[in-house]
Amino acid sequence: MRALLALLLFATTPALAQPEPPACLFPRGSAALDEPCLALLEQIARTSSGPITIRGFAQEQQGPRLDGLFSRRRAEAVAEELERLGVVPERLEITTPPAEPRDVHSRLDPHSRRVEIIPGN
Numbered sequence: 001m002r003a004l005l006a007l008l009l010f011a012t013t014p015a016l017a018q019p020e021p022p023a024c025l026f027p028r029g030s031a032a033l034d035e036p037c038l039a040l041l042e043q044i045a046r047t048s049s050g051p052i053t054i055r056g057f058a059q060e061q062q063g064p065r066l067d068g069l070f071s072r073r074r075a076e077a078v079a080e081e082l083e084r085l086g087v088v089p090e091r092l093e094i095t096t097p098p099a100e101p102r103d104v105h106s107r108l109d110p111h112s113r114r115v116e117i118i119p120g121n
Contacts, residue, residue: 020116021055021116021117021118022040022044022116022117022118022119023114023115023116023117024036024037024040024041024074024078024114024115024117025037025113025114026074026113026114026115027113028113029070031070031073031074031076031077032077033077033078033081037078038081040117041078041081041082041085041117042085044082044117044119045082045085045086045087046085047119048087048119048120050091050119050120051091051092051093051120052082052087052091052092052093052117052118052119052120053093053095053116053117053118053120054075054078054079054082054092054093054094054095054115054116054117054118055075055094055095055096055097055115055116055118056070056071056072056073056074056075056076056078056094056095056096056115057071057074057096057097057112057113057114057115057116058070058071058074058112058113070113071096071097072094072096074113074114074115075094075095075096075115076094077115078115078117079092079094082117
């Protein structure tokens with residue numbers, strides 16, 4: 001009985017939260033890099049020696065095609081800046097997961113308009 005209780009407790013306890021990856025946030029309809037993003041990319045370019053995954057996200061607003069274009073363009077802007085900072089293109093991998101579902105809060109949440117930068121060492 002005690003083992004079953006421990007198993008149930010383990011199964012219902014959320015896994016230790018992984019820290020959020022570094023990310024650049026974007027205003028609605030924009031792929032422009034702001035100062036905090038530029039500083040983050042400079043730090044990543046200086047300190048990372050392995051592959052870098054760049055994941056572009058967009059809100060579900062304009063339909064899959066346009067949302068995909070926004071997320072791709074944002075990810076490409078980040079990749080271009082990393083290349084300008086000296087990161088060789090072969091180290092960069094760009095991905096664009098499907099747009100995040102639209103709800104009342106997502107339109108206001110800048111985190112749904114982001115590019116995550118995941119450096120490997």
